[in-house]
Amino acid sequence: MDMTPYEHLGGEEVLTKMVTNFYHHVKQNEVLAPLFPDDLSETARKQIQFLTQFLGGPSLYTMEHGHPMLRARHMPFPITERHAKAWLECMGKAMDSVSLEGPLRDFITSRLTMTAYHMVNTSDDSH
Ligand code: HEM
DSSP states (O other), X not given: OOOOHHHHHTHHHHHHHHHHHHHHHHHHOTTTGGGSOSOOHHHHHHHHHHHHHHTTSOOHHHHHHXXXXXXXXXXTSOOOHHHHHHHHHHHHHHXXXXXXXXXXXXXXXXXXXXXXXHTOOOOOTTO
16 A cells, blocks of 8 residues: 555654744744644644645644634634734744655645645734
């Protein structure tokens, strides 16, 4: 059987490194940081669970939190295209940090790009 993107990436170990690095950049990003809590450990834990299943690994997020309903869960936060772009930039740096390259990187980037722009829920530039 073909490997899932999750396995191809390097499973839990690499995903954990990537997500940890991602929130390190989020914390330093002046567009994103104001939306997030100071302590990002629980956010990172949920993101690892979500990306595990998003990439074809075990359904860790759904088992603990139910259906992701990501757009609904992001509604409390005003998310503009500027936020989506910044989110994807941080994720790009996180991918660099684990040397993710080639077709797997392109595949994951295109899926995350669609998801990030799907989260946009306001065009109000004052945020
Ligand atoms: C949670 C912002 C895109 C997955 C959150 C939270 C914020 C946020 C502020 C709440 C953090 C907390 O209170 O712990 C954003 C912004 C995005 C974005 C500004 C820009 C487009 C994405 C994308 C994904 C994603 C593309 C998935 C690929 C998640 C998950 C959670 C979350 C799984 C945890 C939900 C829960 O509470 O169970 N996000 N997000 N987000 N985000 Fe995003």
